[in-house]
Amino acid sequence: MRTPxxxxxxxxxxxxxxxxxxxxxxxxxxxxxxxxTTPAQLAKAQWNSAPEVYLLRxxxxxxxxxxxxxxxxxxxxxxxxxxxxxxxxxDTGTKLLDxxxxxxxxxxxxxxxxxxxxxALDLMLADGLRHIFLAPLPGxxxxxxxxxxxxxLTRREGDERYTFILAGDGRxxxxxxxLDTNSWRARYRNYSNMLDGLNTPTMVVYTDNxxxxxxxxxxxxxxxxxx
Numbered sequence: 509m510r511t512p513x514x515x516x517x518x519x520x521x522x523x524x525x526x527x528x529x530x531x532x533x534x535x536x537x538x539x540x541x542x543x544x545t546t547p548a549q550l551a552k553a554q555w556n557s558a559p560e561v562y563l564l565r566x567x568x569x570x571x572x573x574x575x576x577x578x579x580x581x582x583x584x585x586x587x588x589x590x591x592x593x594x595x596x597x598x599d600t601g602t603k604l605l606d607x608x609x610x611x612x613x614x615x616x617x618x619x620x621x622x623x624x625x626x627x628a629l630d631l632m633l634a635d636g637l638r639h640i641f642l643a644p645l646p647g648x649x650x651x652x653x654x655x656x657x658x659x660x661l662t663r664r665e666g667d668e669r670y671t672f673i674l675a676g677d678g679r680x681x682x683x684x685x686x687l688d689t690n691s692w693r694a695r696y697r698n699y700s701n702m703l704d705g706l707n708t709p710t711m712v713v714y715t716d717n718x719x720x721x722x723x724x725x726x727x728x729x730x731x732x733x734x735x
Contacts (some may be wrong), residue, residue: 559588
């Protein structure tokens with residue numbers, strides 16, 4: 509365990525993270541022996557830590573104020589360029605929206621009228637997908653804390669405070685952010701080896717407490733794209 513002397517600010521940050529994770533309880537299959545024991549090992553173990561391009565098929569449900577929008581999606585994920593392209597369709601293949609997400613912003617290439625009337629839908633989808641699939645990720649310089657049944661990495665970047673809860677084998681179980689004006693949380697479940705030894709979560713629930721929405725994502729398939 510990393511044991512440097514904590515400054516007062518770092519100690520306060522650590523205490524805030526401990527409080528934020530106090531209610532976390534892993535599922536029985538998520539409690540495994542610790543085979544990865546340093547921040548660098550845990551960071552490197554993440555399936556999306558290396559620059560690759562993936563094509564994912566997803567079943568997504570967007571929820572806000574009790575309303576639910578089910579979407580069948582194809583998503584191109586470029587972890588090297590921090591880009592996402594999401595195309596959502598009906599079960600019969602009719603396109604509903606085409607969302608481009610880049611480091612500098614997001615915009616609809618296409619959206620049907622009824623979805624275009626939803627205020628900030630592009631921003632909500634983009635923020636949720638960025639946080640789920642891109643950033644932030646565990647880092648080799650994070651602070652490591654070991655609990656009885658899981659490991660926790662934490663760091664602070666300006667006003668943003670991040671925490672990552674991981675199983676002993678490096679699987680990311682939850683990540684969360686606390687900001688002055690916002691907080692969000694992503695819970696990862698049901699890891700499966702779908703692609704050449706790549707252990708990916710097949711169920712994700714993302715909750716944004718500022719804009720009051722939730723994204724539930726189920727991974728149907730994933731493959732690498734050669735560029």
